[in-house]
Each structure stands twice: as C-alpha cells, then as structure tokens.
Amino acid sequence: xxxxxxxxxxxxxxxxxxxxxxxxxxxxNEIKGLIGDxxxxxxxxxxxxxxxxxxxxxxxxxxxxxxPKKGFNPVQLIFQHPEKTMNPKWRMKDSLYESxxxxxxxxxxxxxxxxxxxxxxxxxxxxxLQRFSVLRALSPxxxxxxxxxxxxxxxxxxxxxxxxxxxxxxxxxxxGILVVSHDKELVxxxxxxxxxxxxxxxx
Amino acid sequence: MIRKRExxxxxxxxxxxxxxxxxxxxxxxxxRQNLLKVITDLxxxxxxxxxIAVLGSxxxxxxxxxxxxxxxxxxxAQLSGxxxxxxxxxxxxxxxxxxxxxxxxxxxxxxxxxxLMKVSDQVIGEVExxxxxxxxxxxxxxxxxxxxxxxxxxxxxxxxxxxxxxRKVLVSTALxxxxxxxxxxxxxxxxxxxxxxxxLSHIRKMADDGVGVLLITHDINAxxxxxxxxxxxYSGYVIEIANVGDFSGDGERLKHPYTHALYNALPQNGxxxxxxxxxxxxxxxxxxxxxxxxxxxxxxxxxxxxxLMEIGGTYVRCNKYQQSNLYG
Numbered sequence: 001x002x003x004x005x006x007x008x009x010x011x012x013x014x015x016x017x018x019x020x021x022x023x024x025x026x027x028x029n030e031i032k033g034l035i036g037d038x039x040x041x042x043x044x045x046x047x048x049x050x051x052x053x054x055x056x057x058x059x060x061x062x063x064x065x066x067x068p069k070k071g072f073n074p075v076q077l078i079f080q081h082p083e084k085t086m087n088p089k090w091r092m093k094d095s096l097y098e099s100x101x102x103x104x105x106x107x108x109x110x111x112x113x114x115x116x117x118x119x120x121x122x123x124x125x126x127x128x129l130q131r132f133s134v135l136r137a138l139s140p141x142x143x144x145x146x147x148x149x150x151x152x153x154x155x156x157x158x159x160x161x162x163x164x165x166x167x168x169x170x171x172x173x174x175x176g177i178l179v180v181s182h183d184k185e186l187v188x189x190x191x192x193x194x195x196x197x198x199x200x201x202x203x
Numbered sequence: 204m205i206r207k208r209e210x211x212x213x214x215x216x217x218x219x220x221x222x223x224x225x226x227x228x229x230x231x232x233x234x235r236q237n238l239l240k241v242i243t244d245l246x247x248x249x250x251x252x253x254x255i256a257v258l259g260s261x262x263x264x265x266x267x268x269x270x271x272x273x274x275x276x277x278x279x280a281q282l283s284g285x286x287x288x289x290x291x292x293x294x295x296x297x298x299x300x301x302x303x304x305x306x307x308x309x310x311x312x313x314x315x316x317x318x319l320m321k322v323s324d325q326v327i328g329e330v331e332x333x334x335x336x337x338x339x340x341x342x343x344x345x346x347x348x349x350x351x352x353x354x355x356x357x358x359x360x361x362x363x364x365x366x367x368x369x370r371k372v373l374v375s376t377a378l379x380x381x382x383x384x385x386x387x388x389x390x391x392x393x394x395x396x397x398x399x400x401x402x403l404s405h406i407r408k409m410a411d412d413g414v415g416v417l418l419i420t421h422d423i424n425a426x427x428x429x430x431x432x433x434x435x436x437y438s439g440y441v442i443e444i445a446n447v448g449d450f451s452g453d454g455e456r457l458k459h460p461y462t463h464a465l466y467n468a469l470p471q472n473g474x475x476x477x478x479x480x481x482x483x484x485x486x487x488x489x490x491x492x493x494x495x496x497x498x499x500x501x502x503x504x505x506x507x508x509x510x511l512m513e514i515g516g517t518y519v520r521c522n523k524y525q526q527s528n529l530y531g
Binding site for chain 2: 037039111113115116119123124125126127128152153154155156157158159160161164182183185186188189
C-alpha cells in the first residue's frame with residue numbers, strides 16, 4: 001500500500017509558497033525520515049499528508065484513493081506537544097479508548113501504569129503523555145503514522161523507549177512511518193531511508 | 204563544540220541553591236486539599252564565568268527553579284530551602300529588587316515580547332525623561348550591535364522578526380542591565396541547528412564575559428556543547444552534578460546509573476534502551492527514587508534516600524557511593 005503526495009503546493013493567502021510542487025511516496029512497510037530546517041514546511045507537509053489541511057494544491061492518495069473525509073483516518077498524525085493535543089477535561093483513559101479498544105497487553109508494553117489512566121493530562125509529564133498519543137494512533141486500522149518531531153521534547157531515555165515500541169509495532173502491523181525530525185543522528189538510527197525537504201521542495 | 208575562553212577575573216560564587224523544595228497546594232475534591240511536591244531536593248551553585256545546565260525531562264518542574272529564583276512562583280506554591288545570591292539570602296523583597304537588573308531571564312520564546320510595541324521601545328522600558336531615554340537607547344544600540352542586530356531591527360514589531368533575530372533580541376535584552384546572573388529557560392527547542400549553535404554561542408560568550416549562567420534545558424546535546432557542569436534532575440531531585448568532560452567515551456566517569464543511561468541513549472552513543480519511567484509527582488517512593496530501575500540496588504536503597512554527596516568536585520546521590528565512603 002502506498003501513501004502518495006503529488007505536486008503538493010501550499011501557501012497562506014497570496015504569500016510566498018511554503019511548499020511547491022513537492023512529491024513524496026511512502027510504503028506501508030517502510031520507515032522514512034524527513035529532515036528539514038525550522039520554517040521549511042515540515043509541519044505543513046505533515047498536516048497535508050494526514051488530511052488536516054484542505055487548502056492545498058496537488059493530491060494526496062492512499063492506495064490510489066483520496067483520504068476518507070469521515071470516519072477513521074488510516075493516516076494518523078502525532079504532534080510534538082502531547083500536552084496541547086489531549087483534551088484537558090478528559091481523564092487519560094477517555095482519551096485513550098476514544099480511538100480504539102486498546103489491548104491490556106499493549107498498555108503494559110508501553111509502560112503505561114494503571115494509575116495513570118485515571119489521571120488528568122496536566123498531571124502527567126510530556127513523556128508519559130506521548131506514550132498515550134502514540135498508542136492512541138496505533139489502531140489496527142492505521143496504515144501510516146506521520147510523526148512530527150514526536151520525541152523532540154523528551155529526554156534521551158524516553159526517546160529510545162518510544163521509538164523502540166513504535167518501530168516494533170509498526171513492523172508487526174505493516175504500518176508505514178514518516179519520521180519528521182531535525183535530528184540527523186536519530187533519523188539515521190531508526191529509518192530505512194532519509195529524504196531532505198530541501199531536495200524535494202521546489203519553492 | 205563551543206570552546207571556553209580563559210576567564211580573566213577570579214571567579215566568585217554568584218548563586219547558591221541548597222535543598223530547595225517546591226510544593227503546590229491543590230484542591231482534589233470539594234474543599235479537600237492536597238500538597239503536591241514537584242521539586243523535593245534541588246541543590247546547585249553557580250560562579251561567575253560559569254554555565255551550569257539543569258537537565259531534566261519536560262514536565263519535570265525544572266522551570267520552577269527559574270521562577271523560584273526570580274520570585275515569580277504562583278500563589279499556591281510553597282518554597283522551602285535556601286537561595287543565596289553572592290552570599291546573602293535571597294528573600295522575596297531582594298528578588299524583586301534584583302530581577303531585571305542583576306538577575307536576568309532569557310525566556311523560552313518571543314511570545315514573551317509585547318506584540319504591540321516596537322522592539323527598541325519595549326527593550327528599553329521605563330524612562331524618566333528625554334535625556335534618560337537617549338542614554339538608554341544608545342546603550343541598547345551598543346548591546347544590539349554586539350549581537351549583530353542592525354538599526355532596522357529597533358523599529359520592527361515582534362511578529363516581523365525571524366526566529367534567529369528574535370533569539371538575539373531576547374539574549375541582548377537580558378544583557379542590557381549588565382546582569383551578574385542570567386537564567387536561560389529552554390532557549391533552544393524548535394530551532395534548527397544553526398540557530399541553536401548561535402544561541403549557545405551567545406550563552407557561552409556571556410559567561411566568558413564573567414556572567415554566571417543557569418541554563419535550564421531538556422536538550423542534553425545543547426547542555427554538553429556549552430555548559431561547564433551539568434546537574435541531572437530526576438523526579439524532583441538533583442541526582443548528579445557532573446563535569447561536562449565526564450560525558451565522553453562510554454560514559455565511564457559518570458556516577459549515577461540514570462546519567463549513564465541518559466548518555467548511552469543518545470542516538471550517537473548507541474541509542475540504548477533503558478526501561479522504566481520516573482515516578483509521578485505524588486507517587487515518589489520512600490527510599491532512593493531510582494531504586495526500581497537501578498541495575499545494582501542494595502537493601503538499604505528501598506528504605507534510605509541517599510543525600511547528594513561530593514566526590515572530587517562532582518556530586519552524586521547514590522547509596523553505592525555513600526556506602527563505599529562509609530566502609531572505605
């Protein structure tokens with residue numbers, strides 16, 4: 001299965017193009033790294049690929065079809081700041097189970113303590129919250145993960161833990177991952193292939 | 204690597220933080236209250252010309268240290284322990300006198316600037332009369348010039364600044380009042396390599412000019428590039444204060460097992476998996492906070508919480524060293 005972005009262009013109003021005629025293809029058995037400087041359009045590309053941004057030119061297709069407009073989105077986007085993505089008025093278990101019937105086995109594998117499920121988001125640290133965001137996104141229906149700097153704010157120990165889990169499960173379930181990062185060393189560690197945004201962006 | 208220049212003057216101790224703890228009074232249900240301890244025991248000191256990094260994961264409460272020194276903790280926070288500035292105790296009144304003058308903050312982002320004021324005007328701040336304004340303006344220009352900010356920048360609004368320029372504005376603003384102590388709170392996240400390099404070199408330059416710098420960060424690479432010493436913050440405790448040079452080779456000179464794990468987890472050093480998580484605020488165990496994850500726990504570690512002890516200029520909080528110290 002392929003996730004394909006073709007001739008993608010995006011700008012705010014009539015300002016300069018942020019991305020222009022960009023092409024990117026991912027396979028669902030592949031972990032691909034995307035490196036770019038800040039302001040180079042990384043996050044914009046992520047939003048377009050995951051169907052969060054509609055005001056762009058070009059096309060995004062999954063297995064040849066456009067992304068579904070409603071229902072579960074098989075392309076899941078994970079953000080850099082989990083504390084900004086969790087509903088502050090929901091307990092962690094509500095945020096977690098909203099997505100899918102997460103198995104106890106996976107909860108344990110992710111090192112999520114039972115007591116955390118009853119906590120509010122503001123009581124957990126970034127690393128703990130990010131475990132929830134990742135697990136939420138790993139539904140059996142997910143085909144691609146777009147990981148936008150998901151471990152940038154975490155300590156090195158937690159960073160390894162998260163990537164170890166995500167890559168293992170992705171390989172088991174044939175989920176393709178786009179690892180967006182500014183950290184070349186990290187991308188070289190976990191990805192099969194690396195692309196530089198400056199090489200594929202024609203703006 | 205940003206190299207350290209020789210410091211000309213003899214360094215003096217600027218800041219001494221000993222055994223501070225910070226708790227928050229929270230309402231749990233109805234009128235029931237709960238005291239949540241976020242920092243349990245934080246100890247460190249900074250001398251002039253020195254960059255000390257406090258390294259901890261995000262959400263661990265390390266920014267509270269900055270707020271405690273500046274006296275801007277929220278009302279429901281309780282601070283205990285001692286903070287000394289140049290040997291004298293820093294109480295709330297003294298903090299208010301010193302902050303923005305001898306003690307300056309480099310905030311996390313441009314969001315700390317007033318979006319409706321031109322850069323130069325807000326950086327200068329209050330003026331008494333035209334004469335005073337002229338003097339302050341000239342000084343501001345001088346400092347801005349030093350950091351490569353041209354005259355055009357003075358008349359820009361914050362939203363017109365690029366990320367790199369904004370960084371320079373924040374750094375030079377902190378230096379306007381010739382501070383003795385600068386606190387940089389997470390100055391690097393969201394920046395690309397070049398901007399990070401630049402920010403760090405500014406921080407190093409300040410220290411080389413004799414300022415004491417407290418760098419609060421979760422970015423170990425940034426800390427290692429610029430700091431002289433690194434204090435590792437774990438579950439509300441400083442568990443080790445190591446020299447930057449100790450983070451080399453296989454990390455064999457690092458003393459605490461967590462620091463070791465942190466160093467070896469870096470993508471460039473093996474990306475080694477280390478299991479477990481830091482205990483949550485409010486779930487901190489009785490004995491050593493690292494006990495459940497430690498590769499060499501002893502019986503006493505379950506019950507005895509070790510103190511931070513000095514070993515040849517570096518510090519570690521671990522029963523292993525306390526015992527070897529006791530029994531030779």
